[in-house]
Amino acid sequence: MSEHQEHELDKLSDIVIRKAGLETPPERLKQNIMHAILAKNTYRPVKGLLTKKSKLAIGVFVLGFCIAIGLLPLAKGVWEFSGVLADFTGYMDHISSRIPKTFLYGIMAFGLLVLVQVAYLKHQINRL
Structure with missing residues (x-):
């Protein structure tokens, strides 16, 4: 690719990115992540083999x-x-x-x- 084509490609990608805008995460993303981490780390006692x-x-x-x-x-x-x-x-x-x-x-x-x-x-x- 030539230098001119790369420059045009950069301009085109810049325009596409500006039009798309930033994706906003859901409002409760942090709470959902923390809840998932907490659910995985909860202690569950192991049931013994023998009664x-x-x-x-x-x-x-x-x-x-x-x-x-x-x-x-x-x-x-x-x-x-x-x-x-x-x-x-x-x-x-x-x-x-x-x-x-x-x-x-x-x-x-x-x-x-x-x-x-x-x-x-x-x-x-x-x-x-």
């Missing part, structure tokens, strides 16, 4: 499981266990001779809680 009843049920189950594990070797002489329960107590006796019981109970409780948590979270994700 109080489910927390209580899990706690009672874990406590009962730990008590049952502790009492099974003591009750071995009183009742004769059969099947899976007898195998479980025999396996526990074999392991407990090598590993401290508190460590074993901690590992078992941790594994149980991880399994419960994974199953519950999978259920919650599938519901979405």
Whole structure:
């Protein structure tokens, strides 16, 4: 483009801009923007994954499981266990001779809680 054409184009664009004038924003533009910002920043508490009843049920189950594990070797002489329960107590006796019981109970409780948590979270994700 030549310099003369650019000058004519500048004059033409200047005329178009003057005729169009300045666009005026709506009267409540600032209030609308501030309201939108405030609406995005409001605090909404996050709903917990577990209800109080489910927390209580899990706690009672874990406590009962730990008590049952502790009492099974003591009750071995009183009742004769059969099947899976007898195998479980025999396996526990074999392991407990090598590993401290508190460590074993901690590992078992941790594994149980991880399994419960994974199953519950999978259920919650599938519901979405």
